[in-house]
Amino acid sequence: MRQLKFKPKSRIREFVGEKLISVNAYAALIVTLLIFIFVFKEAIPIFTDSIIQEEAAPDKMVFKQQFYEGREAKWSWQPTSDVPKYSLMPLFIGTLKAAIIAMLFAVPLGVGAAIYSSEFAPKRLREIIKPAIEMLAAIPSVVLGFFALMILATFLQNVLGLTFRLNALNAGIALGLAVIPIVFTIAEDAMTSVPRALRDAATALGANTWQVSLTTVLPAAIPGIAAGIVLGFGRAVGETMIVLMASGNAAIVSASFLDSVRTFSATIAAELAEVVFGGTHYTVLFFIGSLLFVFTFLINLTGDFFLVRLKEKMQGRTT
Amino acid sequence: MYNEMSDLSVRVAKTDISSDAAEKLQYKIIVEQLDFFYGDIQALFDISMNIEQNRVTALIGPSGCGKSTFIRTLNRMNETIPGTRMEGKVLLDGCDIYQDFDDPSQIRTRVGMVFQKSNPFPKSVFENVAYGLRVNGIKDRNLIAEVVEESLKRAALWDEVKDKLDNSAFTFSGGQQQRLCIARALAIRPEVILMDEPASALDPISTAKIEDLIGELRQHYTIVIVTHNMQQAARVSDHTAFFYEGKLIEDGPTKEIFTRPKKKKTEDYITGRFG
């Protein structure tokens, strides 16, 4: 019988290969960290520089301010007026309004489509629905913004009889189009990953298709659906181009969803190119950037947490 | 005893019983000329077989011979697989389960099933057992609690879980989980219980517990069990059916099949010459 000669594995090649791969991972991590440090560094004077604090101390950005003698105190974002005003509240409200509309629009549609696709659609149809919705994510946001600016705004104006074309509703719906594929994909994956054995168990106990979906698949997939919603919200808050084009960009404090809004992200995009380097306005914009950064970080962390929960649940380690 | 349930079975049993079938009522299930197809591939060929009431019927045969396919035609579980087709009849108490019921879930409340791999829901022990009651419209909390206890007792699990009803089903051992799945199947008071290799993933002690349990349950239920384990078939069953390549080669009282099989194929299989 012929001998089998096994070749010893090269330790060095293994070592080099491993290092090359890990360099890539570390590079991504380091770049992220550097951006984080840079953005934060530029925002620090808010807390340390007394001249900047005169106009834009943290409390001044949060609470109503009396900007003119004898007038009532209010929230106002007018960084280039004679008396610069740096309230973040109008931007916060604007961001929230656009994001809320986006979520109200995208969550029912995204989750609904996910339920339909994973539970009820015939296989053929599912193979069309899934890529079609995921294609939405591939549309550049400037195209969605353009669509909202030219077509959706006119449509909404005619249907609702509005004075102003660009408003929170318009921006929110366009944002929703960007959020739908995120919610859909994650929720759908969660539902289709529910083991067949669980469906079989429910079916064998006399549950019909609806009951199997609603009482077995959906509860098991809840963490995944939550992850989709959370990450979708992150996108709605962070997305810039769509709101810049479709919202009208007026920093108005109101409860109406038919007023124009100005969001955090659109404010940075619109104003950063024209500020004095190192000035108050510049610093405040970086402060806003830091807020967005931290927010997105927390959102992703939460999303990941839910996805880990989902995995544990599917493998049966927790209730 | 509990109206919700007996009502259902009375209504179901009344649906027309053909006179020919009525004669055969001593059999719980009668299978007539059953063919089954996965797409174009035929998995079962012309199976006719009678399953006796309050007996344990074992299905044996080499891997891929169609035991699981056959057992799943008895509660219409195969319908959940797209692209499958069936010909022939399955009669439960003389009623054709494919023709006389619009809703397959009605059949499944009368013919329960336990799977090879235990598959508890990611819920508490209590909710696992209560699930079948809830989806079938039973809301009375006291009744549910009563049936859950009764089912866990019948599955010989009550003493081990009675203080832990709210714990996740996953916190229990594989054997306990499988008995929980049996309790869950018992809770809807089926008349027939189908078990597809219920102990194949379990250790010897857990397996012995399941076998003892089957011995107890046969007083109240008609049981059909798939097993790869010849000794197990010999130990637990009254009647044995040998399948080979999608065909029923022979069936009869377990003692006879194991001591005096009529067909050469059967003899080869049970003596371990192939399979």
Ligand SMILES: Nc1ncnc2c1ncn2[C@@H]1O[C@H](COP(=O)(O)OP(=O)(O)OP(=O)(O)O)[C@@H](O)[C@H]1O
């Ligand atoms: N979902 C399916 N789609 C297509 N073919 C299938 C499917 N399930 C089973 N089959 C085929 O049908 C035949 C019978 O399979 P079945 O699972 O009933 O065998 P079995 O006797 O239960 O085998 P085992 O002892 O391994 O569980 C096999 O040839 C198998 O490949």
Ligand SMILES: [Mg+2]
């Ligand atoms: Mg099988």
